[in-house]
Amino acid sequence: MSLFTSIKLAMRNIKGNKLRALLTMLGIIIGVSSVIALVSIGQGSSKSVTDSINSLGTHLLTVNISNTDVPFTMDDVDKINKIDAVKNVSPVLSGRVTLKNGETTTDVALTGSNAAYKSVRNLSVSNGRFITDIDMDYRQKVIVLGSETAQTLFGMENPVGQKLLVNGDSYKVVGVLTEKGGSMGENTDDTVIIPFSTAQRLLGTTHIQQFYAQAKNEASLNIAMMMIERNLYQTFGDSDSYTVANQQDVMDTMSSVNDTMTMLLAGIASISLLVGGIGIMNIMFVSVTERTKEIGIRKSIGARRKDILLQFLIEAVVLSALGGLIGVGIGLIATKIYAVATGSDVVYSVAMMLFAFLFSLVVGIIFGVFPANKASKLNPIQALRFE
Amino acid sequence: MVEAIIHMRDLVKQYKMGDNVVTALDHVTFTVEKGDFVAIVGPSGSGKSTLMNMIGCLDKPDQGEYILEGHTVNTLKDVQLAKIRNENIGFIFQNFNLLGRLTAVENVELPLIYRGMKAKERRECALRSLEQVGIVDRANHYPNQLSGGQQQRVAIARALAGTPPILLADEPTGALDSKTSQEIMDVLIQLNNEDHTIILITHDRDVAQKAKRMIMISDGRLTETEGTQHESVHIH
Incomplete structure (x- = not known):
């Protein structure tokens, strides 16, 4: 079965159960959108700190005498x-x-x-x-x-x-x-x-x-x-009796603090991505059980193990990719709203969006493999008998 | 001498049920020739489902030899069995076993998808076999929009789509009323006249009478009864 046919079939199965698909994707959506929003806001505040230190003057040393x-x-x-x-x-x-x-x-x-x-x-x-x-x-x-x-x-x-x-x-x-x-x-x-x-x-x-x-x-x-x-x-x-402060040092400290915070928040948000992946795995297991009969029918008319494995794996990946895309969209909108509402600087990082999206794909593959493997290993006779 | 399409020799299949060992097939030997219409009749628990699974390459025997169209099936791996099922066997089930999310024509296309056929060619093949069973006008209906008889016709079309040498029908009329049963049997007889080899598994003697040969199965052993239209000597 070609990849395109498989993806079309997966989309159809997802469309057949929209609410469930949405709930399944929710973890990924929240994960991806929060990673993107937090990193954009974090990098924005990092940039505004750097800018404001720079605006104090360039190549500046501050000397205090006590x-x-x-x-x-x-x-x-x-x-x-x-x-x-x-x-x-x-x-x-x-x-x-x-x-x-x-x-x-x-x-x-x-x-x-x-x-x-x-x-x-x-x-x-x-x-x-x-x-x-x-x-x-x-x-x-x-x-x-x-x-x-x-x-x-x-x-x-x-x-x-x-x-x-x-x-x-x-x-x-x-x-x-x-x-x-x-x-x-x-x-x-x-x-x-x-x-x-x-x-x-x-x-x-x-x-x-x-x-x-x-x-x-x-x-x-x-x-x-x-x-x-x-x-x-x-x-x-x-x-x-005196202290000499280098402006660059202050700047470096401030941005490193900021970067640490950003990475910390992004890390917490990535946990949500993992949890989302587990959610997908859960639903895919349910889906395999529900569709045992279908698997039996497909096997009886000539589907190989590989065909069944790919069908369920692609469905999991399509779910997570869809969640990832929606997440990127919501993340961008949330960042924009934050920027407009607070007047703060934000930095849209394309690399970060790509990373979050690819991460959601990888999560889909990793957590999709187990249910898909289970489906592909079903005995066709028992699967056909399943009601 | 007509060419043998199925040849089984000394097939044994046993199952463990708790501590008991149940012999589902007990040294079964039989041959089906090209163009044959064989009915296998037996009560439940007689081993007919096991025999069907064996013929359909869904199960492997513990002992014995099974040659289908020249392939020694009992030595094949799962991947090759899937290919055999796809190309040599057309399954027709009691409860139709159509996929509810797919339309009639898409259901018929399924075996062709796994064969790797291109979309356009696939659609043509599928429509042709729907035409053959006289239900092409329902091609874009979903199974739940069709009557039982119509669903079974779609299922037969699916079995036919890949032009397999053997059609394997497991109680094809079991879920239908007598009038519709008659129609479905007429379709099968028609297909047999068009030179399709058909193996029909049923518990209903009236249905079995319509076949050329009737084989009784009981406790995993076969006996060919007299009085059918086609005589045979390949029975133990």
Whole structure:
């Protein structure tokens, strides 16, 4: 009997009992669709984590200084800036301030930094200019607003050139940042940036507790990291006083955590595929018993063992393949609904869909073999006598 | 001398029923010639079903020799037996044994499918044999849409489709009323006149009378009764 004829016959037997076929396929459908949905969502969130870390700035090292006994000053920062592999260094001072423009008041996070901060953190200015080195040198009371802060305080007006009060002190708005969206707990849209030297005076501190260093390129990132650590060790004399974090490390950790989660979920979903396979086996055994007479008739008119084996095996495989296809469809729809409903990123992986589908086929073959073998071994005389 | 199509010599078949050993066929020897119409008659438990299974190559003897169309059947493997059943035997059963999910013509096609015939050729063959038993107008009906007589005609068409040399009918009228039985017997007689060899197994002497030869079976032994239209000497 040709393969095509066998598949047609199998489809017919399946159509003859639609509800049972659907229930049989349910395990496979749930398995395949959940594997696809979970992997798509997992890879999507992995991608969005990577993207958001990247948006903090590229080739970035974050240095935190915990030792406050040894003063770390702009001179030390300048020394680090002279390291070959380092392109830019930005000292950072953070605090919360109250802004006031006329009657409008808002509390925002304030960052004090230098001109290089714009390049280090991948920022861009949509209107006006960023802080300059001269602002730093003269402790100018100038301020750059995040897009959301500008909106809150000035509404539709152009804020550039206008004055506002920072903790009661008058500052001049020189620029507004381009909207960027939040990432990793930081949102540059509702912050303000002022010159580092001005911030030191405003917040009453002389220490530098955090700075960013940007490496020249990907290759020099590790060298830069080593040089900075050596430099800091010379300054402090012990390695507990500071930490240097490599952005790539953070990214790798985050994506590996994410990948582990994804694989874990996909693994759990694959168990459902196995359970689905057992369901198919179960139903095929029932089907063999129900159709004992048919097997007897077929054998009496010349069906070989192989013909009967293939007939039942193909039926099991067609069931699981059909379940696999429906599962892929439902998985895609579920992923799409999730993406639209939560606005999250999802990644459709064709390889994963193919894998899930092929896996369901393999499950069909493995669990179809036992009932098919049983059917093919039936004694034709006893099978014919079966009622 | 007419060519012998079936030759059985000293066939023995025994079954274990618990501790007892039942001898279903006890040194059976007989010959069927081409174009013969043999009725094998016996009460239930006489061994006639075992004999039919043996003739139909569904079962293998414990002892003895069975030659069908020159093949020594008792030494063949299962795969070869399946081929013999497919090409040399046309089964007709008491309760028709049609597959309910297939239409009449598809049922008739079944033996041809296992022979590996192409779809178009298959359909033509099947329609031809439905024509032969006069039921081609019901080709696309399902078995449950047909009467008993019609179903048995479809079953005969299925047995004929592969043009096997032997038609093996096991109580073909057993599930039919007397009028329909008569019709089915007429079909078989007609087929015999067209030179088909027919072996009919029944418990009903009236049905058996219509055959050319009548063989009685009882306790696994054969006896040929007198008075049938065809004399025979190949009996033990």
